[in-house]
Amino acid sequence: MGHEKESKKTAVDLSELAQNVKEWVVSPDGQKNIQEVLENSKEMTSKLREARDIDPKSLHEPFTL
Amino acid sequence: MSNPSFEIFPYSIDQLKKSIIEKTYAKTHHIDSKLHSTYLKDYFDALEAKTILIENDYIDRDFLEDFAGYYVRCFTPYKRKCTRFHFFCKKFSQGDFEALLKGTEGLLSQEDLQDTYLGFIVIKPLPQTIIGRTCLKTYPSDGRRYFPTVRCYSPNLFGIPLRIDTLAFQEQDQVVAACATSALWSVFQKTGKLFSHPIPSPVEITNTASIFAPLETRLLPNKGLSVYQMTHAIRSVKLEPFLVKAQNEHILKSTLYAYLNGQIPLLMGIDLVDTSNNNKYWGKHAVAITGYSLGKNSAMQYGSTGILLKASRIDKIYVHDDQVGPFARMVFDNISSVLNGTSVNSISTSWIGKNGVIGSVRAIPDNILAPLYHKIRIPFDVIHDAIIPFDGIIEAARNNGIIPLSERLEWDIFLTTVNDLKTHFFQSHCLGDGEYCCRVLLENMPKYIWRAIALNKNKPLIELLFDATDIEQGTLFIRAVEYDPTLAVALRALSKEPNFAAGLRTKPEWKIFEWFEKQP
Numbered sequence: 001m002g003h004e005k006e007s008k009k010t011a012v013d014l015s016e017l018a019q020n021v022k023e024w025v026v027s028p029d030g031q032k033n034i035q036e037v038l039e040n041s042k043e044m045t046s047k048l049r050e051a052r053d054i055d056p057k058s059l060h061e062p063f064t065l
Numbered sequence: 066m067s068n069p070s071f072e073i074f075p076y077s078i079d080q081l082k083k084s085i086i087e088k089t090y091a092k093t094h095h096i097d098s099k100l101h102s103t104y105l106k107d108y109f110d111a112l113e114a115k116t117i118l119i120e121n122d123y124i125d126r127d128f129l130e131d132f133a134g135y136y137v138r139c140f141t142p143y144k145r146k147c148t149r150f151h152f153f154c155k156k157f158s159q160g161d162f163e164a165l166l167k168g169t170e171g172l173l174s175q176e177d178l179q180d181t182y183l184g185f186i187v188i189k190p191l192p193q194t195i196i197g198r199t200c201l202k203t204y205p206s207d208g209r210r211y212f213p214t215v216r217c218y219s220p221n222l223f224g225i226p227l228r229i230d231t232l233a234f235q236e237q238d239q240v241v242a243a244c245a246t247s248a249l250w251s252v253f254q255k256t257g258k259l260f261s262h263p264i265p266s267p268v269e270i271t272n273t274a275s276i277f278a279p280l281e282t283r284l285l286p287n288k289g290l291s292v293y294q295m296t297h298a299i300r301s302v303k304l305e306p307f308l309v310k311a312q313n314e315h316i317l318k319s320t321l322y323a324y325l326n327g328q329i330p331l332l333m334g335i336d337l338v339d340t341s342n343n344n345k346y347w348g349k350h351a352v353a354i355t356g357y358s359l360g361k362n363s364a365m366q367y368g369s370t371g372i373l374l375k376a377s378r379i380d381k382i383y384v385h386d387d388q389v390g391p392f393a394r395m396v397f398d399n400i401s402s403v404l405n406g407t408s409v410n411s412i413s414t415s416w417i418g419k420n421g422v423i424g425s426v427r428a429i430p431d432n433i434l435a436p437l438y439h440k441i442r443i444p445f446d447v448i449h450d451a452i453i454p455f456d457g458i459i460e461a462a463r464n465n466g467i468i469p470l471s472e473r474l475e476w477d478i479f480l481t482t483v484n485d486l487k488t489h490f491f492q493s494h495c496l497g498d499g500e501y502c503c504r505v506l507l508e509n510m511p512k513y514i515w516r517a518i519a520l521n522k523n524k525p526l527i528e529l530l531f532d533a534t535d536i537e538q539g540t541l542f543i544r545a546v547e548y549d550p551t552l553a554v555a556l557r558a559l560s561k562e563p564n565f566a567a568g569l570r571t572k573p574e575w576k577i578f579e580w581f582e583k584q585p
Contacts, residue, residue: 014550014551014554017468017469017555017558018554018555018558019558021462021562022558022559024465026562026564029465030461030467031564033461033462033464033465034461034565034568035568036461037370037454037458037461038454038457038568038569038572040368040369040370041454044368044369044370044453045450045453048313048316048446048449051310051313052309052313052316053310054308054310055310058431058432059291059296060293061291061292061349062243062245062288062289062290062291063243063244063245063290063334063351064243064244064348065244065289065337065348065350065388
């Protein structure tokens, strides 16, 4: 990492952070949160894909102005 | 001494119009009725133009090609030589300029000319569509305007080298070029330099685009190209067209931001409606997007995950609209318009509707067309869609107080080259001066790279680098650049947890987490 000098976090703080993250991931709440994110993301990307689709008919309409 | 090679006048819009009429077949009412006249008046006022230097008998390569392709065979003996108007924000006289050419002491120096140079307009010797190659200085940045698609032009004024950073513009002549041809011509001005391809003239673009023209219409005079024909023109210069529907404002802003920052100008197809005449549909129009303004103070959440993109701060785009002028503003002002009986998002234009008011005609974005180098294979949407769940998981952890971030991350996603990326890392010292910076600089990377930078209060915390030349099924993810230990440690811990990894291994976003899993 490129932040050794700038970092004000102590090794203890970071180790505690890592531990908290691990506990959250395996907790029922954490798993529920992550599942929700993945479902929402899937729904959102699917809607975006639809919104980006080009109607092939429009490819042949001339720009006349 | 009166020198017919050039003339010099104090700038005023009336003088400009008078000189144009003298040099062309145009009539006063034609010039007065052109939107360009109003636009150029405001533009030159903003640039504080003081002097016009007219270079007579100028040979313009693009017009010469058009002349050879069409006008030379007309019964009316149109001239083949143009006139070039140069603009300066300094007052000087014919005598001052002559003294400079003679090398005698005077009020004007070569440095003065360069420092006060605002660019030039080539005036074509035609009856109405007289604005040829136009290279004018951009609006000042003011900390919010960005024109990443400009390039350097080097006009030479009787031996005096000048330079101007801009992107060339010209209006359609309605004979060899319609709006799409003019927009393509402007875009090729940049891609030609960026990707080393020959830059075709308007008539050459129309000819190549029209190989598959419908049989029931004439090729020349040309009434307009379709998207299909535009993509063919792009392929003819060995680039690949990337087309995306852009009626959704989030898609429009994020896509144009991503490619413009890769220095690639884009084509935008729009539908125009006259709001002053019962939303009368005018037709389809094409413009070249050349810049944007980040005028909004904060990013706007989008979709069910609420992702924040820096691109959502865009409040205006700048386009080369051949019917208006170069760097014409189009504003995202949240006003809807009616198209085919449906209310849809629209953006402002400088077009004049039936009521005679500038801006009464609204634009409804339809699609964006990007001319890309063939090795830029991974489109923006693949990167955007991979960031959505990655950002969502970080946000869920932040919301639960697990990752100590005061605000949600804001993502800055854009295309770059390996050289630009490494130069940025080397010159900005953002990675520190030590071992880590050296390791990143020495890492072998592909030519084109997608950067996704996670910002917190405008400060980068982490950056994800993707190989833009890969295939979607490939590894795609190159590496992360970790600016901040907190987020880096949290992501490493998250990715190493077997339960988390097991649920994600088959999903595209795992490619990012996998990199963190492998870190010590």
